[in-house]
Amino acid sequence: MTYPHAGAARSYLFNDRTVDGYRRAMAAGAERVAERIRHADRPFSGVSPERLAPEIAAIDLERPLRDPAAALDEVERVYLRDAVYFHHPRYLAHLNCPVVIPALLGEAVLSAVNSSLDTWDQSAGGTLIERRLVEWTASRIGFGSAADGVFTSGGTQSNLHALLLAREEARTGASLARLRVITSAAGHFSVRKAANLLGLGPDAVVTVETDAERRMRPAALARELDRCRRAGLVVMAVVATAGTTDFGSIDPLPEIAALCRSAGVWLHVDAAYGCGLLVSRRRRHLLDGIERADSVTVDFHKSFFQPVSSSAVLVRDGAVLRHAAHHADYLNPLRMAERGIPNQVDKSLQTTRRFDALKLWLTLRVMGPDAVGELFDEVVDRAAEAHALISADPRFEIVTRSPLSTLVFRYLPPEGPGRKLADDANLYAREALAASGAAVVAGTRVDGRHYLKLTLLNPETTLDDIEHVLDLLAGHARRYVDELAPPADHPGATHVHA
Numbered sequence: 001m002t003y004p005h006a007g008a009a010r011s012y013l014f015n016d017r018t019v020d021g022y023r024r025a026m027a028a029g030a031e032r033v034a035e036r037i038r039h040a041d042r043p044f045s046g047v048s049p050e051r052l053a054p055e056i057a058a059i060d061l062e063r064p065l066r067d068p069a070a071a072l073d074e075v076e077r078v079y080l081r082d083a084v085y086f087h088h089p090r091y092l093a094h095l096n097c098p099v100v101i102p103a104l105l106g107e108a109v110l111s112a113v114n115s116s117l118d119t120w121d122q123s124a125g126g127t128l129i130e131r132r133l134v135e136w137t138a139s140r141i142g143f144g145s146a147a148d149g150v151f152t153s154g155g156t157q158s159n160l161h162a163l164l165l166a167r168e169e170a171r172t173g174a175s176l177a178r179l180r181v182i183t184s185a186a187g188h189f190s191v192r193k194a195a196n197l198l199g200l201g202p203d204a205v206v207t208v209e210t211d212a213e214r215r216m217r218p219a220a221l222a223r224e225l226d227r228c229r230r231a232g233l234v235v236m237a238v239v240a241t242a243g244t245t246d247f248g249s250i251d252p253l254p255e256i257a258a259l260c261r262s263a264g265v266w267l268h269v270d271a272a273y274g275c276g277l278l279v280s281r282r283r284r285h286l287l288d289g290i291e292r293a294d295s296v297t298v299d300f301h302k303s304f305f306q307p308v309s310s311s312a313v314l315v316r317d318g319a320v321l322r323h324a325a326h327h328a329d330y331l332n333p334l335r336m337a338e339r340g341i342p343n344q345v346d347k348s349l350q351t352t353r354r355f356d357a358l359k360l361w362l363t364l365r366v367m368g369p370d371a372v373g374e375l376f377d378e379v380v381d382r383a384a385e386a387h388a389l390i391s392a393d394p395r396f397e398i399v400t401r402s403p404l405s406t407l408v409f410r411y412l413p414p415e416g417p418g419r420k421l422a423d424d425a426n427l428y429a430r431e432a433l434a435a436s437g438a439a440v441v442a443g444t445r446v447d448g449r450h451y452l453k454l455t456l457l458n459p460e461t462t463l464d465d466i467e468h469v470l471d472l473l474a475g476h477a478r479r480y481v482d483e484l485a486p487p488a489d490h491p492g493a494t495h496v497h498a
């Protein structure tokens with residue numbers, strides 16, 4: 001496949017005369033990816049930034065290849081070969097899901113048509129489709145007919161947006177320095193980021209303690225609300241988490257909602273991870289109470305099997321979205337809003353914005369919500385089985401039992417001098433595993449100690465996969481400990497580079 005050379009730049013434009021080139025290019029790209037996926041026998045090659053960076057640095061961006069096939073060969077070398085593959089059943093690290101084909105179809109269509117969802121006159125039906133999906137999501141949450149919302153780039157933006165609205169609702173003369181946001185110690189760091197961006201003071205985010213299952217303690221929240229009131233501070237929002245990033249724990253939403261109601265405080269529920277429960281037929285009850293929130297974050301790119309990005313912020317009362325509205329003469333003058341022309345930019349923090357909603361639309365139209373919920377339920381089932389497996393394994397100690405799909409545990413060296421190496425052994429095991437590419441797992445710190453973390457989001461991951469990964473982790477950790485604190489019966493094991 002060759003394209004005309006310099007001087008024919010216009011032949012690269014996508015239009016009625018170039019559709020054959022478009023078809024060929026898309027088919028060739030899809031073919032490359034398909035071959036990669038077909039043959040990926042591990043989630044990662046284990047490449048290091050030191051090895052990959054020079055290859056990418058050596059490419060001369062001033063000298064185009066002028067041939068999509070050659071450029072794809074290059075992409076194969078600098079990207080596809082060493083990418084991290086989330087579809088692989090031994091990718092167990094972060095909140096990245098395998099994606100469903102109807103959503104990939106949506107991605108291809110939306111990027112080619114390239115609608116921008118800021119205004120009706122740049123999107124037409126795209127705007128109405130997004131609005132239907134916002135309504136659909138709001139009704140799954142249990143919001144009433146006044147609800148509204150908008151798609152965003154991710155949970156971070158959704159949380160920022162929700163907290164902006166909460167700040168504006170709370171600011172009845174209170175100075176920014178007196179505003180507080182209460183979340184749990186297991187809340188997401190984007191809450192802190194948002195507080196910074198919103199101009200709140202350095203002490204604005206107050207964390208309250210969690211229980212043994214890493215859920216916000218309502219009694220601690222009540223105490224904190226009371227303390228703030230007595231100190232003359234204004235709590236602008238409580239952020240409850242439905243699916244904490246580290247533990248998959250779900251804060252007790254009904255109790256928290258009741259406390260917020262009686263204190264007159266905005267409740268934001270960060271369901272970036274737990275939103276998949278909205279379509280679960282077996283576990284929807286775990287989100288009971290979410291309907292009492294003022295705003296909710298959902299990340300379809302976490303538990304709805306959607307490609308990045310696909311996320312939304314929903315509010316119980318659509319009128320509050322006015323706090324983010326600005327009217328520009330050139331784009332969305334007030335008279336358009338008055339005439340009822342649907343301009344989503346009136347509700348969004350972004351201006352030019354992708355039509356990500358089309359991916360969810362095609363997913364629902366092809367598969368339907370129950371099928372998505374089934375996939376998520378399978379993952380949660382698997383996590384429960386894996387929890388039992390790890391709990392029964394003397395090589396490990398496990399922290400909590402998540403109602404979702406995370407497993408936080410650590411290798412525990414045998415009793416003796418090796419015990420004190422537990423932290424480093426777990427760190428080492430995670431890195432050694434990633435360098436081998438055989439599997440990718442995450443890590444986190446719990447009460448100052450290093451732990452390993454599995455986040456299951458792939459229904460294709462079997463218990464065998466998990467067992468295998470546990471063996472690999474224990475093997476790496478054990479080798480590390482034996483090297484530094486050799487057991488008396490076989491001193492001098494092979495050298496370990498930590």
Ligand SMILES: *Cc1c(COP(=O)(O)O)cnc(C)c1O
Nearest residue numbers: 154155156188243245270272273
């Ligand atoms: C992932 C996550 C976020 C951030 O979402 P992004 O889509 O990565 O911006 C926020 N809150 C929680 C609980 C999350 O798990």
